[in-house]
Amino acid sequence: MRTCSGNYSNKPVGWCSVAPREHFPALEILRILKKVDDLPVWSIVCFFIDKNLRNEGVSYQLILAALQYVQNNGGKIIEAYPIEQKKDKVVPVFAWTGIAAAFHKAGFAEVARCSETRPIMRYYLK
Numbered sequence: 001m002r003t004c005s006g007n008y009s010n011k012p013v014g015w016c017s018v019a020p021r022e023h024f025p026a027l028e029i030l031r032i033l034k035k036v037d038d039l040p041v042w043s044i045v046c047f048f049i050d051k052n053l054r055n056e057g058v059s060y061q062l063i064l065a066a067l068q069y070v071q072n073n074g075g076k077i078i079e080a081y082p083i084e085q086k087k088d089k090v091v092p093v094f095a096w097t098g099i100a101a102a103f104h105k106a107g108f109a110e111v112a113r114c115s116e117t118r119p120i121m122r123y124y125l126k
Helices: 058-071 102-105
Strands: 003-007 012-019 042-047 077-080 108-112 117-124
Touching: 003 077, 012 058, 042 058, 058 108, 102 117
Parallel strands: 042 077
Antiparallel strands: 003 012, 012 042, 077 117, 108 117
């Protein structure tokens, strides 16, 4: 598992966890995150963003860093399991997997949905 971290003025402001899907056995247990297919995917599974910098684009920058990391390590498909925001604000306890809008902005597309608020999204590297 790899953690991509973000810094601002030499202070840590957030991180996200990314690795091949099989490194996260809990994904196999959760019905709403079941495998879409048998393609080898890397998964972005969680984020931590400094509470003073939430809604400032930190997660988007971490997503871009994760994409670069996966590409540098030979991955071709990155999958994410964000929450889709239905109100102006998402309660932070539910946002640890990321916000769908940030993944859309980074170029991810929805490939499956087993829950009203939890799309499975992918990005295909060239």
